[in-house]
Structure formats: structure tokens, C-alpha cells
Amino acid sequence: MAMWIMTRLYPSAMSVHSSVKSPILCQYASQSQSQVAVVNGKAGSRVSEWNEIRLGLPSKGRMSADTLDLLKDCQLSVKQVNPRQYVAEIPQIPNLEVWFQRPKDILRKLLSGDLDLGIVGLDTVSEYGQGNEDLIIVHDALEYGDCHLSIAIPKYGIFENVNSLKELAQMPQWTEEKPLRIATGFTYLGPKFMKDNGFKHVTFSTAEGALEAAPAMGIADAILDLVSSGTTLRENNLKEIEGGVVLES
Ligand SMILES: Nc1ncnc2c1ncn2[C@@H]1O[C@H](COP(=O)(O)OP(=O)(O)OP(=O)(O)O)[C@@H](O)[C@H]1O
Numbered sequence: 524m525a526m527w528i529m530t531r532l533y534p535s536a537m538s539v540h541s542s543v544k545s546p547i548l549c550q551y552a553s554q555s556q557s558q559v560a561v562v563n564g565k566a567g568s569r570v571s572e573w574n575e576i577r578l579g580l581p582s583k584g585r586m587s588a589d590t591l592d593l594l595k596d597c598q599l600s601v602k603q604v605n606p607r608q609y610v611a612e613i614p615q616i617p618n619l620e621v622w623f624q625r626p627k628d629i630l631r632k633l634l635s636g637d638l639d640l641g642i643v644g645l646d647t648v649s650e651y652g653q654g655n656e657d658l659i660i661v662h663d664a665l666e667y668g669d670c671h672l673s674i675a676i677p678k679y680g681i682f683e684n685v686n687s688l689k690e691l692a693q694m695p696q697w698t699e700e701k702p703l704r705i706a707t708g709f710t711y712l713g714p715k716f717m718k719d720n721g722f723k724h725v726t727f728s729t730a731e732g733a734l735e736a737a738p739a740m741g742i743a744d745a746i747l748d749l750v751s752s753g754t755t756l757r758e759n760n761l762k763e764i765e766g767g768v769v770l771e772s
């Protein structure tokens with residue numbers, strides 16, 4: 524699920540929100556969802572040198588059009604002077620500057636202090652925010668971008684009768700010499716989830732996409748990836764298992 528986030532060290536951002544009369548009026552939501560473990564938080568590493576509040580919006584991909592639609596529904600029109608540039612304004616909020624960035628980069632730039640506010644999915648906040656307490660979730664359910672981060676295993680072979688995380692953990696195949704191999708783009712959340720669930724013999728590999736191919740290619744035993752319709756898993760003979768959902772996004 525897409526959500527508004529901001530950095531704690533920019534209280535002036537609140538005035539932007541509190542002046543917006545729309546369904547996205549900010550509320551401090553529970554932060555527990557994003558508080559995992561702080562590894563390398565850099566939020567507020569420098570104080571902003573600009574007067575405007577900087578809002579990061581997804582530049583392309585799944586979240587982009589829906590995010591602009593949400594703002595439009597709130598009577599907030601995002602005006603881009605040049606479509607090949609990445610800066611825009613929302614005339615209704617004069618002291619706000621919009622910057623289009625990839626979701627992962629929105630998170631990185633919030634952490635470095637180069638953006639003050641952003642809209643991204645919970646999976647992005649959790650993976651790249653790593654529980655940093657300087658990231659504040661302002662609105663945790665904007666009602667689009669629904670998906671979940673889940674473990675999936677082949678439907679066939681040694682996994683045919685494995686239907687839960689517990690059964691996966693109890694398989695005698697996983698040893699120190701031959702651990703369970705998981706392919707994932709979530710290299711922070713993945714190891715944390717497996718450790719929290721008692722897996723001792725597990726290794727991770729990563730790729731930029733098309734992770735569902737990894738079991739068929741013999742590269743991994745399982746994958747950890749985002750699922751929305753479930754079509755990609757089905758078409759690749761993979762299945763989700765009980766207890767295997769890391770987060771609902
Ligand atoms: N089926 C899905 N697969 C991936 N992300 C999804 C899906 N459904 C909703 N989302 C949301 O969309 C976000 C990804 O958006 P987008 O594709 O724009 O990002 P991206 O940075 O281009 O991702 P990537 O580099 O992994 O392709 C996810 O973080 C998630 O919150």
C-alpha cells in the first residue's frame with residue numbers, strides 16, 4: 524500500500540500538510556510497521572539549505588500514475604514545466620517543490636535529507652528505511668499499490684507437500700553445507716524474516732527482477748518477492764505458503 528512519509532527533522536513539513544484540506548490530511552500513524560532495525564540511518568545528516576518543502580513522487584513505474592491521480596482527487600495539480608525535467612510544483616501549495624524520483628531513491632533522499640516528504644510503498648519504506656526512527660509514516664494506507672511481500676517455493680519436486688513456513692523449516696535437506704537458497708531483491712527484510720522464524724541454514728542471492736525464474740534455473744530453492752495478482756507465481760509453477768508473508772504493503 525502506498526503511503527506518505529516524512530523525515531522527523533523537518534517540522535516545517537507539517538505546516539504543508541495541515542494546510543491541505545483533503546482526504547490525505549496527515550495523521551501520525553503507528554510507526555511500528557516500519558521500525559525494524561536501524562542499520563545505517565543518515566536522516567538529518569545535514570540541515571536543508573532551501574526554503575521550500577521538497578516532496579518526492581514516483582517518477583515512473585506502477586506507483587506513478589496512481590500517485591498523481593490521488594493528488595488530483597485532492598485538488599492538488601502537479602504542474603511540470605518540462606516533461607523531461609524532474610521538478611514540478613503544486614500551485615495550491617506555494618512553498619512546496621515536487622521532485623520525481625524512483626521509489627528507492629525517494630527513500631534514500633529522505634534519509635540523506637535531500638527530500639522532506641515522499642509517497643512510496645510500505646515495502647520500500649521497510650527495506651530501505653530499515654527501521655530508522657527519523658522516518659515518520661504520515662499516512663499509512665493511501666488505498667492503491669496493494670501487494671504483499673511473500674516467500675514462494677516450487678509446487679513440484681521436494682516441495683510438493685510443503686505448504687507452510689514451518690514445514691519448510693523442518694525439511695531435512697537444509698544443512699550448513701547445503702542451505703536453503705532464497706533469491707530476493709529484499710536483502711534486508713529477507714534475512715531478518717528468516718532469522719526471526721528460526722531458519723538456521725539459509726543463504727540469499729539477489730537480482731534486479733524476474734526472480735520467479737530462479738528456482739527453474741536451479742539458482743535458488745525459494746524466492747522472496749512482491750505479489751499482487753499472483754499470476755507471475757502461478758505461471759512459474761510457484762506457490763505461497765502459510766506463514767510466509769513478510770509484510771502487507
Ligand atoms: N505486483 C507488484 N510488483 C511490484 N510492486 C508492486 C506491485 N504491486 C504494487 N507494487 C508497489 O509498487 C512499488 C514498485 O513501484 P515501481 O515499479 O514504480 O518501482 P520501481 O522502483 O520501478 O521498482 P523496480 O525497480 O523493482 O521495478 C512497490 O514498492 C510496491 O509498493
Ligand SMILES: O=P(O)(O)OC[C@H]1O[C@H](OP(=O)(O)OP(=O)(O)O)[C@H](O)[C@@H]1O
Nearest residue numbers: 732733734748749750751752753754755
Ligand atoms: O502477482 P503479480 O500481479 O503477478 O505481480 C508480481 C510480479 O510483479 C513484479 O514484477 P515486475 O512486473 O515489476 O517485473 P520484474 O520481475 O522484472 O521486477 C514482482 O516483482 C513480481 O514479479
